[in-house]
Amino acid sequence: MPAAPSRSGLRGLLARGRRMRPSDLPLLLRALVLLMALPAALRILGLRPLLRRLMPGAPGGGGAARRPSPELGERTIAMVRGLLSARLGPLRPACLRQSLVLFHLLRRQGWPAVIHFGVRRGGDGLDGHAWLEIDGHPVAEPVDPASIYTTVWTFPGPQGADGRRPAKGQQPVDISIF
Numbered sequence: 001m002p003a004a005p006s007r008s009g010l011r012g013l014l015a016r017g018r019r020m021r022p023s024d025l026p027l028l029l030r031a032l033v034l035l036m037a038l039p040a041a042l043r044i045l046g047l048r049p050l051l052r053r054l055m056p057g058a059p060g061g062g063g064a065a066r067r068p069s070p071e072l073g074e075r076t077i078a079m080v081r082g083l084l085s086a087r088l089g090p091l092r093p094a095c096l097r098q099s100l101v102l103f104h105l106l107r108r109q110g111w112p113a114v115i116h117f118g119v120r121r122g123g124d125g126l127d128g129h130a131w132l133e134i135d136g137h138p139v140a141e142p143v144d145p146a147s148i149y150t151t152v153w154t155f156p157g158p159q160g161a162d163g164r165r166p167a168k169g170q171q172p173v174d175i176s177i178f
Helices: 007-019 022-045 047-054 070-085 095-108
Strands: 113-121 126-134 137-139 150-155
Touching: 022 047, 022 070, 022 095, 047 095, 070 095, 095 113, 095 126
Parallel strands: none
Antiparallel strands: 113 126, 113 150, 126 137
């Protein structure tokens, strides 16, 4: 059974909710549904098919080109991070969950978001990390993960939806879990 949310986490979420715009409610609900559904969707579909479903086509989805709103993008990032940090029910901070939800939501808004998967040597083997970039800049990361992790897969890649981008000076790595 998941631990109850901390009072500070729940209070923080409620305080942020009071500052939310009414127009943000559909975005909040979409983020919450995605966050709750991701574990099952990953087990049922696998990562590649799930990413294809999360990608709304070309950036912006729906065909009509529009300029993304930086303010809405920032609110989206803060909302998803707030939902995860509140630790409500099964929601826990996790790089994969955060990256997948932000990938979908920001691309729907018109941002050319790209998700990266990387590894580095850890204490007992390899540590993995997933992160988002927009125009080569990491999103919602305190430090550029590309300086710490070796990128093993990028979606969408330079060759299309299944393209792989090798890390600087390295050949792409093919690992079966992706």
